[in-house]
Amino acid sequence: MILTDIQLECVRRFTSPVRLEGLGKGLNVLAAPNEAGKSTLLMALRAALTLRHGSKAQPVKEMQPYGGGAPHIGVGFEWSGKPCWLEKRFMKGAFARLDLGQERFDGDTAEERLNALLELEKDGRTEATGLWNALLVRQGESFVAPVLNNAGRSSIQNCLEQGVQEVTGIAAAGALLERVKARLGQLQTAATGRPTGRYKQLLDDQAKAAENLKSLHAKRTALEEDLVLLEQTRRTLREQENPERQKQEEQELHKLREERDRLRNLDAEEKAAQARKAAALQQFQNIRDEEERRKEYRAECTRLEQVIAASTQELAELAEHEKAANLRYQAAQAECQKAVQQHQVRRAILHHVMQQREVQHMEAALLRQRENLKHVQERFAQIEQAQVAFDALPMDEAKIQRLRKAAQKVATLEQHLQAQATVLEMDLLPQAQQRVVLNGQACASGKSLLHAPAELQIEGIGRFIITPSVGGDTVELQQALQIAQAALTDLLQQAGCLNVEDAEQQYEKHCLAERQLKEAKAVFAATAPSKKGVNPDQVLLELRHVLAKEEAAYAQKKQTLAQNLASQIGSADECDLNCQPDEAVQQEQEAALAVDRAREKERDAQQALITAKTALDKANAAQQQHEVGLTRVQRELALWQGREPDVALAQRKQLCQQEQEAAQAAVEHCEHARQKERPLAVVESGIQRREQAQKTDGETIARLREDIRERETRVRGAEGEGLDERIAEADRLQQRLNMEVAACTRDRSALVLLDQVLSKAEQEQTARYMGPLVKTMQPAFSALFPGAELEMDADFGVAALSRNQREDVADLSDGTREQIAVLVRLGFAEMLHGRGVPAILVLDDALSFADPMRLERLFDVLAEAATRFQILIFTCHAQLFAPLRGRMLSLRPQESFTSPR
């Protein structure tokens, strides 16, 4: 198929007719600046090929110019060697016409014939789609891989199936899969797999039905409960309203009241008898108590008189005993005091002996300290001597170093000077020695160094002037030597030395004195090891200070001892005072034991005295108490007897007994009568209950009636609803829904499985037969990406390139992905062309991101492909696409739209 002519008018910016000129076989390039109408041209071409002329849908409206109008497009092309013409007008005056050679088709027939020619498929009422959509590449579309719709897939699958010997039937599988998916789509959503449509409705209905059934059963339960309670309530009400029952209750109440009155009278009688009996009993008890008391008092009188007689004798014995105890206590006190005094003396002696021993220790310590101080003072004197000797030798390390350095410098300069001096060596005969005079002095044999011009005079020979060759630095060396010698001399003077050897001797002495000083200090430090690191002066001062303090303490102690001896001990024996401390300790302990023993005796005697005194006091108190008691008892007995003699009391007691017996008889009579009756509390409770019941009967009846009315209303309501029937119906509905849901679930499972299995089979088969497509595309890919192998996916896109390693297309750069997408479209066109179906490729504003080398290769690929089918390239980069060397196209306005026939 070769496009030969494209005309359009009333398409967006082209309100007037315009024509694309220059179209022909092979590569065609339309290079024009932005907004020249390239994209509009492609839009018009797509519209002519794919949009139905009768449509007024959005894609058609988008073609209209701003001022409105009917888009009119004409496309001339050659097919099978015949000139063809396609012309369509949209919107007002819409028509379609297709001339295939001599054949002409109009209207829908033209559309169908065109679709058949291009293998397009109707997609709704507006558009026809197919692989051609992938071949007319709009601006920006070239960056993405072509997305194929069903017709496109079908078209490419047809191409591929033709290429393989075995018929794979992928299209049929696709159709089958489409049906499966459509059917499955009725049951679940494609994206999430959630139930949808009728299945979802059934599930919802099932849940609602279950809920409804549950609710109805709950109502049924409530109804049954209402029915039971209604029957009970009615029964209760009937009983409540029964007049016989009311009369009977009235009679019962009357009887109960009579019984209660009788019981109350009986109760009162019994209480009176009980009171009488209690009073008689109490009186009898009082009389008997009185008699008892009188008897007890008389006995008490007798007892007290006997006790008083016995206690008088005991008192005398206790007084004697107390007196003897007092005497024993006084004797023990005296002995104890004496022992205490003796012990105090022994303690003073012991203290004195211990103090005396301490003074002796202090004295010995003082002697040692004095000795030590003396020794330290001697060592200190040695240090002082060594220090004096050391201080007298000023030649120290620094000075000797400076001297050595100065002497070294002088020697070095002298050596340098000698090296530069003129050597005059003479070997003179003995008789000639006086005849040779150098600088006025007689010469001897040997070497002479001449630093300055010298005069040699040889007697009988003449006078020679020897002038040494004075170099550049000889004079400087001489000057430096003089300075060095002066410095050395100055240093020697400062050190008080005659020469360097003397200085060295001085330094050795200095070192020796230093060692002696160190040794003296070390000896001193060894004498006072506790003061290591402390200045010897300080140490000596501290020792003297300590000794002075010790001596003062010693004197103080001695004086105190003498004073104590005078004041505390006084008359002690001399031998006791001078005894050994152990002995003094023993004597003191013995004295202390004697004190303890004396105190023990004293405590025993005191205890005995206290016991005797206590017994005496107690006996005295008891005696007095008994006497008071006897007096009180005798007085009360006399008082009682005066008030009521014993005879009168006995008569009153007899009367009381008689009264008590009479009251007891009355109580027993009442009790006997009451045993035949019910308890009063029970009777009263019965009366109260019945009276209360009578009061509340009206309320109860009203409440029961109300309750019955309420329950009847509910029951009627449930009856009106036909609850049982509704339950049966709901049950039936739920069973049906359960069955339907189960069927849908089974259907869904089967369809899901079928979908999976078919999809898998289709992918596998697609992969199998994808070979021809890869084979078709591979040369172009190899030209652009040398050594690369293609990997295609089931959607006819390139999944990956394998060069040195596998690279997913998604990971490649935008430019590379665009180039791959263009090659894929080229491959599609190639496949269509190979199958004898019309095919061209139109690229709008593509390949702008390719590098020059890649673009050059791509041009080669496009040029090679253009030898088989037509390729149109629209670009705004004229220079960039100039090397393509295609036919240059141009858009030219024309006066009118010109159809070929």
Next chain:
Amino acid sequence: MKFIHTSDWQIGKTFSFADDDTLGALQAARVDVVRNIGALARQEGAACVLVAGDIYEHETPERRTLHQPMERMRQFPDVQWHLIPGNHDADTPEGVWARLRREDAVPDNVHLHTCPQAVEIDKAHNAWLLPAVLKRRHTLSDLTDYMNDEVTPPDALRIGLAHGSVVGFSNGQEAKHNPIALDRAKQAGLAYLGLGDWHGFCQIDARTCYSGTPETDRFVTGGAGGGETLVVTVDGPCAQPVISRYRTGKYIWRKLEDIVLTNGEDIEALEARVRGINPDNPSIVMAWLEVSGLLGVDDLRKYESVILTRLQSAVACLRITGAPQLAAGAQDLERLDASATVKVAAQELLQMVEQGGEEGAVAREALQRLFLFWHEVEGAAA
């Protein structure tokens, strides 16, 4: 004296297996059968219709359901209808009978017997009805017991009417409740004892009969299967009654068990068998098929076409439990040669089917659908 004996109308009964249309038709038929009974009474010259309980299916039917049978009976004022409660419509305080009375819905020619005492129903023949009254759904005592001692005038025609299970007649669960002595008619000197509860006609002895339901309501019904009403003629207290059975039901219920389908002939035979139940009018046939078996792809399609589509439309209701399974083999896959892709998928499914288990069952269904869709695709292509 000639009278009609019927029972177990079960008005308001629902059928869970039926779709809405079928259910409506079945329920309408149960109401309409009252007219058939009335017409039969007129036709046979019977002045009384004795209904032995279970007039209603539910204790609380809807208002319309409650009134429908009363209104049908009202249409026959020349016929006296004597009703007793059954276990489904026992005479409870707030039950259907109390509702009917309360709503004044009982026509004059309809007599509700809710007291167990002799009632004169035909003065001319000195006929007395002795009803047994169920006061609750189930009782353990024999409510016909009182009939032995119930006094009626001398030479009276004593007719008993009860609802329950004759003791010793059935071994089922029902015998435990509402028992009736096997020889009650003899014990109580009854000329006839009309019974209800058993949905098929069943004669216990010369004087004791279950009439069965006048409109069949079960696929499995004891006795003769129901759908009948009895005309009873009793010439005297001691004369043996003459019992005639008349068909009053509309629908014919049949259950065909253990149907095994293995080929196309089996399918055709099944269709013929179902149609043969009532060849003149299959539309009144209610059929329950218990189907199993294995069918090839074509036969399965035939099954769907003949049974599931054609036969289902022909009969009133086709209840099917079980289904023939697809017996697809390697040879069946040959029909998929047009698409190797589909064939590969079918082979995989077939393998899953052969492995069995739950997955195998799903795979079988999937394979069945694959063949079905394939047929559609081929048809569309053609």
